[in-house]
Amino acid sequence: MGNTKKTAKAKKQEAEKRRKYSKYKSWFWSLFAIGLSLTVLLFLLAGWGVFGTMPTFEELENPETNLATEIFSSDGETLGKYYNENRTPIKFEDLPPHLVEALIATEDERYFEHSGIDARGTVRAAVFLGKRGGASTITQQLAKLLFTENASRNPFARVIQKAKEWVIATRLERQYTKEEIITMYLNKYDFLYQAVGVRSAAKIYFDKEPKDLNVEEAAVLVAMLKNPILYNPVKERFKENALERRNVVISQMEVNGYITEEEEDSLQQLPLKVTFTPQGHDEGVATYFRVYLQGFMKDWIEKNPKPDGSEYNIYRDGLKIYTSIDSRMQEYAEEAVKDHIAHLQKEFDRQNKSNKTAPFRDVTAEERNDIIQDAMRRSERWRVLKAQGKSNEEIVKSFGEKTDMRIFTWDGIKDTIMTPRDSIIHYKSHLQAGMMSMTPQTGEVKAWVGGVNFKHFKYDHVKQAKRQVGSTFKPFVYATAIDQLHLSPCDTLPQSLHTIEAGKHGNQNDWTPRNSDGEYAGMISLKAALAQSVNTVTARLIDRIGPKPVIDLLEKLEIDAENIPEVPSIALGTADLSVFEMVSAYSAFANEGVYVKPVIVNRIEDKNGTILYQHMPETKDVLSKEAAYVTVNLLEGVTQYGSGRRLRGTWATGAEHYKRAVTGYPYDFDNPIAGKTGTTQNQSDGWFMGMVPNLVTGVWVGAEDRSVHFPTLTYGQGATMALPIWGMYMKKVYADKELEVSKGEFPKPENLSIETNCENYGKNQVEEGDSLPDELDF
Known part of the structure; x- marks a missing residue:
């Protein structure tokens, strides 16, 4: 019971x-x-x-990205980029296999097995609350980069965002191949320091193309995908993190069978190495050129709309600009400018120590103060403070208050404390330079150096600046006289004083130029007269032909002659011209009298490789072959026994101070070189124009203000200020045999009727061992 x-x-x-x-x-x-x-x-x-706009089919097909416009040199190197985001896309086949393997091993081990969502990873993440790894696949991470906003701290919002990522991820998987998704992800990711995308990252962190990355370098970049700040190999405080995370990536590669245990052990022992190469707009090569190119592109874009009528955008459309610049020649030019100006600056500073109005000369204390006050009013600091409503008195006072700042010096960037007013004086004390190199037969600009340091001195001294050209103007007078009067380099003229009376050739007053050496006796050949910059001979020539034909020649050479007065005194170089104008004009002499308009862009393509622009040469005859050749022959005399003879190893100055000032002296060139030095009044500007048959190069050296200059001609002449840059540059150019820069003779016209082989024209030749000549053009 x-x-x-x-x-x-x-x-x-x-x-x-x-x-x-x-x-x-x-x-x-x-x-x-x-x-x-x-x-x-x-x-x-x-x-x-x-829950928010989702990408359409068309957007999935063409995801919105900001693609950098890339600038290429003529030899295929990247000179720089224009961008909002420094992203240059790369194809999957250009990615090294170990980079892809490191990515999959670390971020998504079952990448090739899922369709955008990793179920096992999701369950694991949910059970262990993310302690054993997250659940985001590479496809989800791409979806987040492309089409979703940053995660909110609100839990519900995060769930919504994750749902959106999943939906987009599955759609991406249907739309693209696995290889395309990996490529898109690596092209989109921001590695910091303006390194958006793996190609930019490889260049900025290792100065390599992605295909050249080794395993440990690829592992460093993959390590950064977790957090580009916390695992950044450049930031000193995070270097240890970067090393540890890199080794985790290497370990994951071994776990997944991509490398052996021995390789893992060996790779993990390697130190963390980077070659940090910033690609900001202020860094890199050809910085001044890239700024000028921006202006070129702006003009081109205004005249060449897209097929739909909208404008191209150089900051996001991924254009490819193929320029005429040769990266090797550009590097040699920048090195020559830097090496010489850094050396010359030390001597300039030494001579200014006893200068009471330093860095200015030939000014009163009051004039010095006016120059500085004017610079203050034109400064960015003045503009900002004025916009804040500060009075002029308050702004001026702020310029006298000491503050922490970083300044440019030739010994590196220096942290210091000084007043903004003193910083203006500091920067005005620096010598500047402009240099351009061009192939006369094609017009291709091969090198462009607009200054000594673009980050601290933005003003371009190739195209933007115009300075007095001094004796470098004289060949235009000689060429015009030869063309009109059929003169020979062997013809002689008296050195005696020559006066062009008031009223003749538009002269308002009598004009009687003097020779710098005070020599007026005897006759001198035209070749020796140009070599030694004999002013009286140049005056006789322009008196015979008149200034108008000279200006007509300038205009044919596309020199802006609007502000050049039609008076005889222009013969001695009173005109302000740019390095760009001078180089392109001189190129006509080397190109047998044919002017070729300078070329900076050969081709422009869109992101798909479609050609949008192809350069067509523009040429015109400006001189007869005979006149051009005779002018070149005259200019060869300058380097044979004139102010350019120090380019030859047989001439010794006996001036130790000069040897100290000029790096790489002597140059020992033994090939034909045509050239002309120029020195303007008070040594404010030093020029050298140098030519070989297939390369014309112009160099200017001076300071921002014309009152900043050397006190004497020992250092203040073109032969000391500018010529050494040409010499150092050409030494490197000739050492690089791949460039094929000519050492041969200038082409001689057939049936030349003007005598150029003069036996006794060297009567006034400066003998070997003489001291430096005092070249003076006024």
Whole structure:
């Protein structure tokens, strides 16, 4: 009886348990169904765009990205970029296999097995709350980069965003191949320091193309994908993190069978090495050229709209600009400018120590103060403070208050404390330079150096600046006279004083130029006269032909002659011209009288490689072949026995101070070189124009203010200020045999009727061992 009661009770309890289990089971499946329905609804709503705009099919096909416009040199190197984001896309086949393997091993081990969502990873992340790795696949990470905003701290918002990422990830997987998704992800990721995308990152952190990265370098970049700040190999405080994370990536590569244990051990022992190469707009090569190119592109864009009528954007359309610049020649030019000016600056500073109005000369204390005050008013600091409503008195006072600042010096960037006023004086004390090199036959500009340091001195001294050209103007007078009068380099003229009277050739007053050496006796050949910059001979020539034909020649050479007065005194170089104008004009002499308009862009392509622009040469005859050749022959005399003879190793100055000032002296050139030095009044500007048959190069050296100059001609002449840059540059150019710069003779016209082989024209030749000549043009 008792057993029966017990059994009935047990049965009742079991029935109750079954009822409760059934209830719980029903609740569980109900909740599961509701959860599943809500999850499905969540994804449906996300897919329908209820939680925010979702990408359309067209957007998935062409995801919106900011692609940098890339600037290429003529030898295929990247000179720089224009960008909002420094991103230059790369194809999958250009990615090294170990970079892809490191990415998959570390970020998404089952990448090739899932369709955008890794179920196992998601469950693992949910169970262990992310402690054993996250659940985001590479595709989800790409979806987040392309189409979703940064995660909110709000838990619900984060769930919504994750749902959107999943939907987009599955759509991406249907739209693209696995290889394309990896490529898009690596092209999109921001590695910091303006390194957007793996190609920029490889260049900035290792100065390499991605295909050249080794395993440990690839591992460093993959390590940064977790957090580009926390694992950045450049930031000193995070270098240890970067090393540890790199080794985790290498370990994951071994776990996944991409490398052996021995390789893992060996790679993890390697130190963390980077070759940090910033690609900001202020850094890199050809900085001044790239700024000028921006202006060229702006003009081109205004005249060449897209097929739909909209404008191209150099900061996001991924254009490819193929320029005429040769990266090797550009590097040699920049090195020559830097080496010489850094050396010359030390001597300039030494001579200014006893100068009471330093860095200015030939000015009163009051004039010095006016120059500085004017610079203050034109400064960015003045503009900002004025915009803040500060009075002039308050702004001037602020310029006298000491503050922490970083300044440019030739010994490196220096942290110091000084007043903004003193910083203006500091920067005005620096010598500047402009240099351009061009192939005369094609017009291609091969090197462009607009200054000594673009970050600190923005003003371009190739195209933007115009300075007095001094004796470098004289060949235009000689060329015009030869063309009109059929003169020979062997013809002689008296050195005596020559006066062009008032009223003649537009002269308002009598004009009697003097020779710098005070020599006026005897006759001198035209070749010797140009070599030694004999002013009286140049005056006689322009008196015979008149200034107008000279200006006509300038205009044919596309020199802006609007502000050049039609008076005889222009013969001695009173005109302000740019290095750009001078080089392109001189190129016509080397190119047998044919002017070729300078070329800086050969071709422009869009991001797909479609050619948008192809350069067509523009040429015109400006001189006869005979006149051009004779002018070149005259200019060869300058380097044979004139102010340019120090380019030859047979001439010794005997001036130790000069040897100290000129790096790389002597140059020992023994090939034909045509050239002309120029020195303007008070040594404010030093020039050298140098030519070989297939390369014309012009150099200017001076300071921002014309009152900043050397006190004497020892250092203040073109032969000391500018010529050494040409010499150092050409030494490197000739050493690089791949450039094929000519050492041969200038082409001689057939049936030349003008005598150029003069036996006795060297009567006034400066003998070997003489001291430096005092070249003066006024």
